[in-house]
Amino acid sequence: MMTPANPHVVEVRQMRFVRGKRMIFDGVDLDIQRGKITAIMGPSGTGKTTLLRLIGGQLRPDAGSIMVEGQQVDKLGHTALYQLRKRMGMLFQNGALLTDMNVFDNVAFPLREHTKLPEALIRDLVLMKLHAVGLRGAWQLMPSELSGGMSRRVALARAIALDPMIMMYDEPFTGQDPISMGVLVRLIRQLNDALGLTSVIVSHDIAETRSIADYIYLLSNGKVVAHGTSDELDRSESEWAQQFLKGLSDGPVPFHYPAEDYRRDMLAGENVVVSNR
Amino acid sequence: MMNTRTVEIWVGIFVAAGLAAIFMLAMRVSNLSAYSSAGGFDVTAVYEDASGLKVRSPVAMAGVTIGRVTQIRFVPLWDVMIKDGKVSAATKAAATSNDKNVETLKRAYVAVVTLHIDGQYDKQIPETSDANIYTAGLLGEKYIGLLAGAVTKCGEDEELLAALDGQKPAGTAKDCVATRYLTQGSLVRKTQGTLILEKLIAQFIDKFSSK
Amino acid sequence: MILSVIQNLGQKGLDFFQRLGRGHLLFVQILAGIPGLIPRFGLVIQQVFSVGVLSMVIIVVSGLFVGMVLGLQGYNTLVDFGAEESLGVVVSLSLVRELGPVVTALLFAGRAGSALTAEIGLMKATEQLSAMEMMAVDPVRRVLAPRFLAGFISMPLLAAIFSAVGVLGGYFVGVGLLGVDEGSYWSQMQAKVDLYNDIYNGVIKSLVFGIVVTWIALFEGSDAIPTSEGVSRATTRTVVHSSLAVLGLDFILTALMFGA
Numbered sequence: 001m002m003t004p005a006n007p008h009v010v011e012v013r014q015m016r017f018v019r020g021k022r023m024i025f026d027g028v029d030l031d032i033q034r035g036k037i038t039a040i041m042g043p044s045g046t047g048k049t050t051l052l053r054l055i056g057g058q059l060r061p062d063a064g065s066i067m068v069e070g071q072q073v074d075k076l077g078h079t080a081l082y083q084l085r086k087r088m089g090m091l092f093q094n095g096a097l098l099t100d101m102n103v104f105d106n107v108a109f110p111l112r113e114h115t116k117l118p119e120a121l122i123r124d125l126v127l128m129k130l131h132a133v134g135l136r137g138a139w140q141l142m143p144s145e146l147s148g149g150m151s152r153r154v155a156l157a158r159a160i161a162l163d164p165m166i167m168m169y170d171e172p173f174t175g176q177d178p179i180s181m182g183v184l185v186r187l188i189r190q191l192n193d194a195l196g197l198t199s200v201i202v203s204h205d206i207a208e209t210r211s212i213a214d215y216i217y218l219l220s221n222g223k224v225v226a227h228g229t230s231d232e233l234d235r236s237e238s239e240w241a242q243q244f245l246k247g248l249s250d251g252p253v254p255f256h257y258p259a260e261d262y263r264r265d266m267l268a269g270e271n272v273v274v275s276n277r
Numbered sequence: 278m279m280n281t282r283t284v285e286i287w288v289g290i291f292v293a294a295g296l297a298a299i300f301m302l303a304m305r306v307s308n309l310s311a312y313s314s315a316g317g318f319d320v321t322a323v324y325e326d327a328s329g330l331k332v333r334s335p336v337a338m339a340g341v342t343i344g345r346v347t348q349i350r351f352v353p354l355w356d357v358m359i360k361d362g363k364v365s366a367a368t369k370a371a372a373t374s375n376d377k378n379v380e381t382l383k384r385a386y387v388a389v390v391t392l393h394i395d396g397q398y399d400k401q402i403p404e405t406s407d408a409n410i411y412t413a414g415l416l417g418e419k420y421i422g423l424l425a426g427a428v429t430k431c432g433e434d435e436e437l438l439a440a441l442d443g444q445k446p447a448g449t450a451k452d453c454v455a456t457r458y459l460t461q462g463s464l465v466r467k468t469q470g471t472l473i474l475e476k477l478i479a480q481f482i483d484k485f486s487s488k
Numbered sequence: 489m490i491l492s493v494i495q496n497l498g499q500k501g502l503d504f505f506q507r508l509g510r511g512h513l514l515f516v517q518i519l520a521g522i523p524g525l526i527p528r529f530g531l532v533i534q535q536v537f538s539v540g541v542l543s544m545v546i547i548v549v550s551g552l553f554v555g556m557v558l559g560l561q562g563y564n565t566l567v568d569f570g571a572e573e574s575l576g577v578v579v580s581l582s583l584v585r586e587l588g589p590v591v592t593a594l595l596f597a598g599r600a601g602s603a604l605t606a607e608i609g610l611m612k613a614t615e616q617l618s619a620m621e622m623m624a625v626d627p628v629r630r631v632l633a634p635r636f637l638a639g640f641i642s643m644p645l646l647a648a649i650f651s652a653v654g655v656l657g658g659y660f661v662g663v664g665l666l667g668v669d670e671g672s673y674w675s676q677m678q679a680k681v682d683l684y685n686d687i688y689n690g691v692i693k694s695l696v697f698g699i700v701v702t703w704i705a706l707f708e709g710s711d712a713i714p715t716s717e718g719v720s721r722a723t724t725r726t727v728v729h730s731s732l733a734v735l736g737l738d739f740i741l742t743a744l745m746f747g748a
């Protein structure tokens with residue numbers, strides 16, 4: 001807690017990140033406000049998950065800086081980075097539960113790794129966390145016996161086991177039925193407010209995300225296209241933002257993947273295919 | 278996932294089985310028992326030719342392995358003689374001069390073999406024993422065979438008779454040397470090096486042609 | 489055309505060196521993680537179970553059969569020279585020096601190595617390793633190092649079991665079925681097999697194989713492309729590469745130990 005007065009938990013400045021030959025981020029500026037739920041939205045393939053990994057220090061940017069709680073993540077050494085990560089929780093898209101342990105041991109995992117608490121206390125803590133996500137009764141199931149939504153809730157319980165100050169959600173709503181989606185939306189909001197967390201949600205599920213996000217960033221082509229509260233975005237002039245938020249099939253983002261002229265492609269026959277090879 | 282206890286028991290069984298297997302290989306399969314007893318003593322033997330002999334070759338007596346070769350070195354005969362006390366102080370002094378014999382001795386190299394013999398045979402084998410290099414079988418490896426030497430040099434008969442009569446021996450002769458037995462640092466004097474077939478044939482042809 | 493071939497070759501070469509470098513860096517990281525395992529030896533025991541104990545059945549069965557075949561073949565060859573008394577020597581020396589460590593390592597690569605690669609590769613594909621990192625748990629220390637140590641511990645034990653069972657298998661065939669004298673079987677063996685030269689060197693071989701096979705398996709797993717196809721390829725590579733490494737190293741080690 002170096003600068004608790006700083007309203008921004010995460011500050012990303014002019015960040016560039018290249019993977020292979022592809023520019024994923026090209027000068028991104030982002031601020032994550034303390035105690036709020038910030039959503040980062042954009043179409044698939046814009047590197048939203050990559051952004052979370054950059055904040056978590058699993059990847060390093062090629063230029064620019066990422067500050068978390070006043071520390072520059074990409075400059076931290078191994079030990080300092082791992083210390084910082086103890087205060088971050090991340091919910092992976094598929095839960096990423098350790099498949100060789102049951103639900104209880106999964107939630108207990110970070111506690112056992114990082115604390116020397118007696119087993120009785122760990123048990124109480126684990127059951128509390130599981131209760132918070134409504135799965136206290138499922139503690140002895142193996143990950144393979146859980147549904148997708150349940151896995152995610154267990155992973156959420158595990159992510160908050162160490163009482164982090166920032167929670168990152170990677171596509172929490174993808175592939176969920178409406179009921180588990182509703183459960184997750186409620187949980188994210190409740191946990192954020194009850195535990196005084198700062199939450200970052202990466203998603204392309206517009207309705208659900210807009211219903212809980214305090215602030216939204218729209219990413220496309222490696223840049224922040226628009227940002228603001230949900231209402232502010234509705235009034236955004238960006239055509240792209242309008243297309244994305246309304247889910248229109250054609251607009252600034254073309255329906256077709258870039259290709260050669262359709263007519264010529266059809267007439268060229270096999271020769272084109274061979275020469276492409 | 279099995280519970281921790283079962284896993285640990287199985288790992289215990291596994292490690293025990295593995296160690297038992299190593300133990301069996303060491304005890305039952307290899308020759309560990311041949312030099313298991315700690316202790317033992319080193320004696321040296323000098324050979325003109327020790328070809329074929331290797332470090333860890335067996336030393337046998339009456340077919341029983343009683344030790345192993347631990348070292349084979351190549352030194353001037355002169356050094357061996359000094360160590361053995363065969364060279365008197367006067368000769369040693371003379372050695373500084375250009376005595377031709379001394380020069381020859383210094384130039385003549387021999388193989389000095391150190392034998393490590395099991396502790397239970399300490400002071401049991403007469404120093405007069407032979408230590409010859411033999412070949413096990415027709416194509417087998419070389420080993421050193423010890424052949425027990427005489428036990429006493431003098432007064433043997435008197436001693437024996439006196440023992441039979443239940444009397445004390447009638448005093449040993451003045452010059453009678455008590456038998457010495459091989460012990461740490463002893464030197465075996467009666468040795469016969471490797472017989473090399475080519476050399477034997479050459480000798481034979483030599484004799485034959487000179488006749 | 490030629491240019492692209494050269495370019496392709498250069499690319500392949502660079503990729504090769506990159507993988508080689510990554511593999512060695514991983515090796516160093518794993519070694520650095522081993523001291524941290526001392527207070528948490530339970531993790532290693534868990535892995536000795538899945539790496540060692542679960543490989544025991546295949547090792548015992550193959551050891552028995554290899555020993556029996558050696559007994560039969562050795563007898564048929566030796567009997568022509570009237571030297572069937574030396575059967576024990578033939579069986580035990582072939583097992584202790586060569587077949588024990590080598591066949592065990594090959595079976596280990598197939599049984600435990602491929603399992604390790606698949607496990608690590610799938611952990612990577614399902615983001616379990618990433619999740620650990622984000623929980624501030626170093627997967628190299630928590631996941632790879634215990635498995636490595638378990639492979640290192642298990643391999644010589646498995647090789648010794650293989651050899652011992654093989655010697656017994658040769659005994660069953662030679663003494664039990666073919667009528668070789670029991671006393672000669674054991675005594676000739678004891679006369680010719682040397683503790684240091686043969687058994688000790690055999691154990692060293694299997695330690696080296698244990699390190700190499702486990703290392704390759706762990707590296708291929710953690711380096712796998714996180715898709716089902718990537719994991720399956722990595723598993724294949726583990727078996728192929730570690731088998732080749734074992735056979736090549738066996739030649740080098742044999743030359744160092746028994747040669748000259």
